[in-house]
Amino acid sequence: MPSACSSDSVNDSRQPGSPRAGEAIDRWRRLLGAEGVDGPEAAQQRYGACTTGLSRRIAGALRPASRDEIVELLAIARECARPLYPISTGRNWGYGTALPVIDDCTIVDLSGLGAIRTIDADLGLFEVEPGVTQGALHQYLQTRKLPFMVPTTGAGPDASLLGNALERGYGITPTADHFAAVTRIEAVLADGRVYRPALSELGAELADHAFKWGLGPYLDGLFTQSGFGIVTSMTLALARRPEVVEAFYFAVPDAGAFEDVAMAVRGTLQDLGSVAGSVNLMNRHRVLSMTAPYDHSCVGSDGLLTDAAVADMGRRYRVDPWMGMGALYGPRDVVAAARKLVRRRLARPTRRLVFMTGGRARVLESISRRALGRSHGIPAMLSRIRSSLDILEGRPDRVAHGLLYWRRGGADLSTVTDPARAGVGLLWYAPLVPFKPDLMARYVRTCTQVLRAHSMEPLITLSTLSDRCVDSSVPLLFDPAVPGDVERAHRCYDALVEAGRELGCMPYRLHVGAMAGFTRSDQTFWDLAARVDSALDPGRILSPGRYAPVSGR
Ligand SMILES: Cc1cc2nc3c(=O)[nH]c(=O)nc-3n(C[C@H](O)[C@H](O)[C@H](O)COP(=O)(O)OP(=O)(O)OC[C@H]3O[C@@H](n4cnc5c(N)ncnc54)[C@H](O)[C@@H]3O)c2cc1C
Incomplete structure (x- = not known):
């Protein structure tokens, strides 16, 4: 492939x-x-x-x-x-x-096309056009004092909501699955006609905005991961800002305890339902990439940080083999009860389980900054925690971009806002992993081996999409200016896909160079997709090759 x-x-x-x-x-x-x-x-x-x-x-x-x-x-x-x-x-x-x-x-x-329309503030329904960014929606809600959260992602304030949902992207606010929050789509078809769902055609506009599935065949979903139309607007059912958003953080001191912790996280999500948002499990490399400078003097003959160096950085920055982060959303008493449950489930297999609200993080950050100075490690760490809380609370932030510049000595994220223009080399490998702790552990081992074999630092995150499935996001970082590095990264991506396939773990989303390898028209699924495509777009005008066999279009 x-x-x-x-x-x-x-x-x-x-x-x-x-x-x-x-x-x-x-x-x-x-x-x-x-x-x-x-x-x-x-x-x-x-x-x-x-x-x-x-x-x-x-x-x-x-x-x-x-x-x-x-x-x-x-x-x-x-x-x-x-x-x-x-x-x-x-x-x-x-x-x-x-x-x-x-x-x-x-x-x-x-x-x-950057309009935002409040369809109904009581119902939390907002219509956005393609140019509406996370930052623009945040500002819109702030200005009007509307108590809703932006479905944020690590991409930050300048990325769109609509393009992200069409890719079926996800984040870590309560509506982690961004297409799940889309209740209605309007699009222009290749023949120039305007698509609106059946309920709107029947005159039941508000019901159409309020009810995702509409009436008749569910067609809105056809516009995601496809080239079936130019989507001109979508309605988002935004999550209401709850009385309390409280994050929890924990450390896993021993890599051997990973399966126990994954089991405990699954149990927590099963118990808590919608009170808990997505939980992120990040390996030590991934956390270090956002917290510690890359030490080029500690690189071994394989071009990677040595195990001893990583262990030493872990000790200095208090980063254990795995770190976890999640959030509780709800009324104060519900969150208090949920906190007890999280403690009961997670305190034993983890350590340093702490709970933190945005308000508390801000106070601690400002006290420590005054006492220790801005550049000291503790206020810097609290500042990153505050930024991650911003994202959990639905405030867009660029903090996740930090990892892109790890090997390049860092970057000022307030001025360097576009990684493509900054010459960053990045491919995301993002496979779905069923929430089975033994399989997750095998996936982590395999993924680490393949990454190392291609001289890639293993930066691995597992984000829970539900209590049944997680998605792993692995950034393959490379330097496009170094001859052969682009090819190395793509070879690594292909090897990861092959190794993942052996485990039954396939990407939830593809980069544009990988689509042809996945969409084989001799398979009924892709053949059907290609037929729908040619029925809608016989002249092959729209997004040729996007999640589709090129020859079938
Ligand atoms: C550090 C970092 C962190 C990231 N974190 C996340 C994350 O947490 N979650 C996540 O999902 N992604 C993440 N990303 C990946 C990516 O940057 C985001 O998904 C981003 O939102 C996608 O870009 P966009 O919104 O500009 O969409 P676009 O690039 O505009 O759209 C994506 C694709 O959708 C199709 N499309 C877009 N608009 C239309 C339309 N109107 N009609 C028809 N087709 C259309 C096109 O084929 C287009 O190529 C991250 C990236 C980085 C660098």
């Missing part, structure tokens, strides 16, 4: 130099104005940088400002046979950034 560092392309008539390409660009310029259209060179400059080290030939870029313009630009694309690749904010870092799956697509950048 190899991933492609180069890409398929469409047939000759669709190539940038073909006469119809020039005609399309002229017509799009008349529609959107010169500033709304990039030719191939400008588009390559603006959208070509990608953390995956992949490159794509980009035919151009369009920046519509309304749904009507989308309908019209699609008509031109159909008439001139120009394939399009819609993006929301194009910050799909680690999975392709803004790059199309194949060469010669024209990007449709929807970041200019």
Whole structure:
């Protein structure tokens, strides 16, 4: 199942130099104005940088400002046979950034559609357009004093909500599964018609926003991980900000206790239901990548930190072989009862189990900063805890970007906001692992071996998606400027996929270079997906190759 560092392309008539390409660009310029259209060179400059080290030939870029313009630009694309690749904010870092799956697509950048509409504040229903970022929604809620949480991710304030949900991304607020919170989608189909769910067509608009499944076949889901339409808005059922958000942190002093701890975490989630958010289990390397400088003088002959160095850093920064983090959400008395239960389940197999609210973290941070100075380790650690609490409380934060710059000596995350532009090399390997502690332990061992064999520091997180399944996120960090490093990272990704497959652990989401290897049209599933695709888009205009066999489109 190899991933492609180069890409398929469409047939000759669709190539940038073909006469119809020039005609399309002229017509799009008349529609959107010169500033709304990039030719191939400008588009390559603006959208070509990608953390995956992949490159794509980009035919151009369009920046519509309304749904009507989308309908019209699609008509031109159909008439001139120009394939399009819609993006929301194009910050799909680690999975392709803004790059199309194949060469010669024209990007449709929807970041200019940035409206947020309160459908019903009592019901917590908000409609967002593609350009709405986590940061913009946060500001919208703050300004209007609306008591809801943004479904945050580690990608931070500049990433979209809509593109993330279409990728079925997840976070660690109570609505960890971001598509689960989407109750309604509107999209423009390849033939230019506007898709709205059946309840809206029948005049029951509010019911449609309030009820995810609507009436008739559930079609909204077809627009996720596919190229079946240009999604112009979605309704999010936001989680209400509870009276108390209390995080808990714990350490696992002995790697051999991992299975016991995983079992205890599963039991905790089974007991607590929706009072507990997602729990993150992070190995020592992963936590060190966000807390301690990378010590290049401690690298062994395999290009990795030696075991002794990692153990020593762990002692100095008080990072155990595994660290855990979760959060409780609810009224004060419910959280107090839940805290007791967490203690009962987790105190024995873990150590340093502490509970912390955002308010407490802020007070401790400011006291320690005054007493010890800003650069001292303790206030710095409290500042990171406060940032992680911000994310748990639905306040977007860039703190997770820290790991990207670990081997490069760090970065000021208030000014370095775009890893693709900063030249970061990153691929996410993100397999689903059933919540069986023995399988999770085998997965961790296998993953670590494969990473080490490719000279990759093993940074492993396991995030609970439910009490039945976890997803692991493993950043493959490399330096695209070093000859051969991109290929090494992609070889490592492919080896991880193969090793994961032996265990029954497959990614929940793919980078653009990996899609062709997964979508084989001789399998009924992908054949059906390809048929739906060609029924909706016979001219193969929208997002060719996105979670689809290229030849089947
Ligand atoms: C440090 C770090 C931490 C991260 N943490 C997380 C995390 O916790 N959770 C997580 O899920 N991700 C995470 N990411 C990955 C990624 O950056 C986010 O998922 C990000 O939200 C995706 O980019 P975007 O929102 O700009 O979506 P886009 O890039 O705009 O969209 C993603 C894809 O969806 C399709 N698409 C987008 N909009 C439309 C549309 N309107 N119509 C049709 N198709 C469309 C396109 O094919 C596009 O390529 C992280 C990345 C980094 C670097």
